Amino acid sequence: MRPGKHPSVAVDGLVMHDGKLVAIRRKNEPFRGMPALPGGFLELGETVCDAVVREVREETGLETRTVRLVGVFSDPARDPRGHVISIVYELGGVGGALKAGSDASDIVLLDPRSLPRMAFDHNEIVRGWLSA
Amino acid sequence: MRPGKHPSVAVDGLVMHDGKLVAIRRKNEPFRGMPALPGGFLELGETVCDAVVREVREETGLETRTVRLVGVFSDPARDPRGHVISIVYELGGVGGALKAGSDASDIVLLDPRSLPRMAFDHNEIVRGWLSA
Numbered sequence: 400m401r402p403g404k405h406p407s408v409a410v411d412g413l414v415m416h417d418g419k420l421v422a423i424r425r426k427n428e429p430f431r432g433m434p435a436l437p438g439g440f441l442e443l444g445e446t447v448c449d450a451v452v453r454e455v456r457e458e459t460g461l462e463t464r465t466v467r468l469v470g471v472f473s474d475p476a477r478d479p480r481g482h483v484i485s486i487v488y489e490l491g492g493v494g495g496a497l498k499a500g501s502d503a504s505d506i507v508l509l510d511p512r513s514l515p516r517m518a519f520d521h522n523e524i525v526r527g528w529l530s531a
Numbered sequence: 532m533r534p535g536k537h538p539s540v541a542v543d544g545l546v547m548h549d550g551k552l553v554a555i556r557r558k559n560e561p562f563r564g565m566p567a568l569p570g571g572f573l574e575l576g577e578t579v580c581d582a583v584v585r586e587v588r589e590e591t592g593l594e595t596r597t598v599r600l601v602g603v604f605s606d607p608a609r610d611p612r613g614h615v616i617s618i619v620y621e622l623g624g625v626g627g628a629l630k631a632g633s634d635a636s637d638i639v640l641l642d643p644r645s646l647p648r649m650a651f652d653h654n655e656i657v658r659g660w661l662s663a
Binding site: 484 | 539540577600603616618
């Protein structure tokens with residue numbers, strides 16, 4: 400899925416692991432090399448909850464379940480590739496072992512109270528989640 | 532926007548007016564003639580909040596603002612046209628006068644505790660909202 404004439408839908412997951420926020424270091428543009436929440440595009444025929452659990456598994460190795468819907472982020476300028484809306488879930492029930500997947504060059508565990516600059520609007524997403 | 536190879540994004544609004552839930556009677560298929568929440572497809576370059584306020588204005592004549600995100604409904608079978616996810620907001624601050632718009636043949640004011648069969652999964656959406 401790539402952004403086109405219509406807005407595309409992505410999902411991103413907020414996962415805590417040993418007191419840290421699980422992020423990936425992006426292997427690809429845009430924002431290559433920057434930390435980002437695990438996530439990706441919704442596929443045809445899957446629910447958003449299934450999609451975010453799948454993306455977190457593929458990118459981090461962790462088995463999770465959705466805990467709650469955090470928000471929908473739809474600023475047309477949030478993704479330089481085009482209009483991509485992100486549906487963000489808090490995930491829990493963590494199992495599995497951390498292991499970087501296909502779209503991640505590395506996994507980074509972040510102190511959520513002292514975040515580096517993240518890709519897209521992910522700093523804003525995490526800040527809103529922490530203050531909710 | 533029409534459903535295609537990727538999931539499409541729609542928005543739907545929950546608006547109370549004089550103690551009743553504002554619905555439209557669908558002029559077009561699918562579910563022609565059935566009551567539905569006011570809503571429609573997200574356009575390229577607009578936020579989901581702007582989209583739901585616009586759709587409610589176009590379909591009902593009411594001026595509203597978003598109060599809170601109610602949920603994201605993404606069952607691939609919820610729309611017979613294809614995979615359309617719906618992002619649902621509760622709206623308030625109602626102004627303007629009720630007036631059926633382009634995609635609505637009529638406006639219907641429903642008792643939210645005694646709903647008729649609605650289009651798509653809109654009964655489920657309203658039930659979840661009332662029980663939250």
